[in-house]
Amino acid sequence: MDEAATDTETTSGGEDQTHAVDELERGEEPGREELDEQHEYETEEITYREALRRALREELLRDERVFLIGEEIGIFEGSYKVTAGLLDEFGTKRIREAPISEEGFTGLANGAAMTGLRPIVEIMTINFILMAMDQVVNHTAKVRYMFSGQVGCPMVIRTPNGAGNQLTAQHSQNLEGWFAHVPGLKVVTPATPADAKGLLKAAIRDEDPVLVVENLPSYNLKGEVSQDPDYVTPIGEAKVTREGDDITLIGHSMAAHRSLQVAEQLEEEEISVEVIDLRSLRPLDMETVARSLAKTNRALCVDEGWATYGVSAELCARIQDACFDDLDAPIGRVGMAEVPMAYAKNLENATLPHVKKVRAAALAVLGEETDPEEWRAG
Amino acid sequence: MTQAEQASEDGQAREPGGAAGGHIGPNLLERAGSPVGPESQISLSADRLRELYETMVLIRLFEEETERQYKKAQIGGYCHISSGQEAVAVGALEPLEHDDVLITAYRCHHLALARGVSPESVMAELFGRAEGCAGGRGGSMHLADPTRGYLGGWGIVAGHVPLATGAAFTFAQTDEPHAVLCELGEGAVNEGAWHEALNLAGLYGLPVVYLVENNMYGMGTSVHMASAEPEVWKRAAGFDMHAERVDGQDVEEVMEASDRLLRRAREERRPALLECVTYRFRGHSVADAGTSYRTEEEIEEWKGKDPIPRFGQTLLDRGIFESDEELDEVRERMDARVQEAVEFAENADLPELDSLARHVYGDEHAAEQFTRMAPGSPFGERELVLEKELGNG
Ligand SMILES: Cc1ncc(C[n+]2csc(CCOP(=O)(O)OP(=O)(O)O)c2C)c(N)n1
Ligand SMILES: [Mg+2]
Numbered sequence: 001m002d003e004a005a006t007d008t009e010t011t012s013g014g015e016d017q018t019h020a021v022d023e024l025e026r027g028e029e030p031g032r033e034e035l036d037e038q039h040e041y042e043t044e045e046i047t048y049r050e051a052l053r054r055a056l057r058e059e060l061l062r063d064e065r066v067f068l069i070g071e072e073i074g075i076f077e078g079s080y081k082v083t084a085g086l087l088d089e090f091g092t093k094r095i096r097e098a099p100i101s102e103e104g105f106t107g108l109a110n111g112a113a114m115t116g117l118r119p120i121v122e123i124m125t126i127n128f129i130l131m132a133m134d135q136v137v138n139h140t141a142k143v144r145y146m147f148s149g150q151v152g153c154p155m156v157i158r159t160p161n162g163a164g165n166q167l168t169a170q171h172s173q174n175l176e177g178w179f180a181h182v183p184g185l186k187v188v189t190p191a192t193p194a195d196a197k198g199l200l201k202a203a204i205r206d207e208d209p210v211l212v213v214e215n216l217p218s219y220n221l222k223g224e225v226s227q228d229p230d231y232v233t234p235i236g237e238a239k240v241t242r243e244g245d246d247i248t249l250i251g252h253s254m255a256a257h258r259s260l261q262v263a264e265q266l267e268e269e270e271i272s273v274e275v276i277d278l279r280s281l282r283p284l285d286m287e288t289v290a291r292s293l294a295k296t297n298r299a300l301c302v303d304e305g306w307a308t309y310g311v312s313a314e315l316c317a318r319i320q321d322a323c324f325d326d327l328d329a330p331i332g333r334v335g336m337a338e339v340p341m342a343y344a345k346n347l348e349n350a351t352l353p354h355v356k357k358v359r360a361a362a363l364a365v366l367g368e369e370t371d372p373e374e375w376r377a378g
Numbered sequence: 379m380t381q382a383e384q385a386s387e388d389g390q391a392r393e394p395g396g397a398a399g400g401h402i403g404p405n406l407l408e409r410a411g412s413p414v415g416p417e418s419q420i421s422l423s424a425d426r427l428r429e430l431y432e433t434m435v436l437i438r439l440f441e442e443e444t445e446r447q448y449k450k451a452q453i454g455g456y457c458h459i460s461s462g463q464e465a466v467a468v469g470a471l472e473p474l475e476h477d478d479v480l481i482t483a484y485r486c487h488h489l490a491l492a493r494g495v496s497p498e499s500v501m502a503e504l505f506g507r508a509e510g511c512a513g514g515r516g517g518s519m520h521l522a523d524p525t526r527g528y529l530g531g532w533g534i535v536a537g538h539v540p541l542a543t544g545a546a547f548t549f550a551q552t553d554e555p556h557a558v559l560c561e562l563g564e565g566a567v568n569e570g571a572w573h574e575a576l577n578l579a580g581l582y583g584l585p586v587v588y589l590v591e592n593n594m595y596g597m598g599t600s601v602h603m604a605s606a607e608p609e610v611w612k613r614a615a616g617f618d619m620h621a622e623r624v625d626g627q628d629v630e631e632v633m634e635a636s637d638r639l640l641r642r643a644r645e646e647r648r649p650a651l652l653e654c655v656t657y658r659f660r661g662h663s664v665a666d667a668g669t670s671y672r673t674e675e676e677i678e679e680w681k682g683k684d685p686i687p688r689f690g691q692t693l694l695d696r697g698i699f700e701s702d703e704e705l706d707e708v709r710e711r712m713d714a715r716v717q718e719a720v721e722f723a724e725n726a727d728l729p730e731l732d733s734l735a736r737h738v739y740g741d742e743h744a745a746e747q748f749t750r751m752a753p754g755s756p757f758g759e760r761e762l763v764l765e766k767e768l769g770n771g
Pocket of ligand 1: 071100102124128131485533534535536562563564565566567593595596597662
């Protein structure tokens, strides 16, 4: 166990980690002109964290109105090292260290966005965005509509959700559904390195406020990412990440990964599972969902957070509305246990919507009963 | 362009301030703010002074063990070590009376131990065991012991400051002669919640002392980089609240001020802010080496102000301890205490799985909820509806 414990990236959630970002991964980085000169872009295998960092760097180079503001994003290089190296390259004017005052600097970003700048706010984790909730919901989201489109608020808020490192009740939440509830905001939830880069870049280029909800346990996840400086993932497009015929699992963020794991397990039992990564919660791509259900006729909505009043609740309503005639079984839904997150490892495991639980839920939609004793503990 | 050159460009002060612009030596230690309130009546027996020393040593050794246990993966999550700040906890909490209330931030191992929570139940909590002081649900950041008036460590920076203010409101409202001690870091004073709470305490005349442990950093950000007015004690002026700054490495100085201000709170119903200048020797948490934003020299300079040898020397000078061997003996005894705590924690039970949904609400029936929770039916409605409404056949 010793090794796991000293690897700060896995045992501690990392709010305060100082693991060095892989220098090799960065090497000598091309400037803006060099980026423009390259025409055929290759992909490269990088981490989710590095994909985000590159998106930020490229957009800082592309548009000088872009600036970053948030806690610990400079000298500390970001609590999760997403902004590593940016202070040195862009200076304190573009990389603004903020005190612990989320409401203040989110509000400042609103005002800056209304007057021509392109702020990117980093909120250390989604739990702390609650301090800025009034700004986001009552201000950011209202600017354009309240003044009939005369003023916009083109800003990005980046913040990670997620649980699983014994971070307990106040630091383990998945609250993105709260924001997806609000007209005027866009909400995206990249699950892979490619989407982390593509969606963040799309968000920065968007004319409206976009909340980019990163996934804390995924920062070290590796994947192929395009080096194209204009590579973006369009906001509002879900992605079928695995094709299948018997049932569709629909999730976002961490739940998209869990769904894929379950699909692999069920393949061994000759159940063919289709998986959809929503990628964007608002706008929500129901077309992709409906197309899939026309084929599989069964749906399980997988939530990483509490299912009650959550993203999966919305999905269920939308699916029964759009796909009623295609359904062969009631829509299933699974999420975290309906309790605040406890610290003790065994309680935390049992609270998470772990793979065993998602699998049991998928089987339930397929009409197969399982023994809760076999999966409850996680 | 270097970071120093950028300083003028954006007007952001970077000097002095940790790695970015020089270093913060222990030069802020002077007292500030004229002492007010009924004179401190605290006068401790030689035995009690020895006990305070013992508690400081206990805390240091406990924290060193905590780091070791974290590396062994017995402890998880965020884990914030308090080494260097023992004098603040032990000094400020000594004048607390049995019925007073303590509410703190998440860096709270030292505060729990100073409040008399047993090392066993704190270590068991860090191990996530049912016998822990928060039943295994809280962990490092959320220690608590309501039987000692300790209403918890809290993890959202400044979020607990209004809570402490509310506890003081209860005392005022019900005419009880008690006070609240609210511990927070200097990083918390830039949050709106802090400002709103202090204004309310001033406005309503509430018996609360805000104990600011100014350890010079909030994560990697020095107080100079975070606060337009880095002298925290001065900021209470905006609420017409009395404030003082004391040397947080001097346990008796902290104790004397805390006693006076708590007394004043109990007797005159007036809030105050007590800033204790201190330093954290370790990183922000066990996952942070603590050296990327401050220099080794700075850390060493502060270690020269280590509150433990300093208090040990004071007690030797006064003849309360007679020899260095006596200090060594304390260390050995406290080390044994810590080892007992580890042993206890290792053998303590995990919380029962079936208790998962217990304490979400006060209703004990809610405890059964987890056993009903099924995928697709988070509260087990399906079974309930079938049992209650439709019967079983
Ligand atoms: C609202 C909120 N924002 C950010 C954080 C992340 N965070 C945890 S501790 C910390 C630094 C706090 O510094 P300080 O108040 O000085 O306390 P110290 O750690 O020095 O004891 C930060 C920014 C948080 N927990 N809550
Ligand atoms: Mg501090």
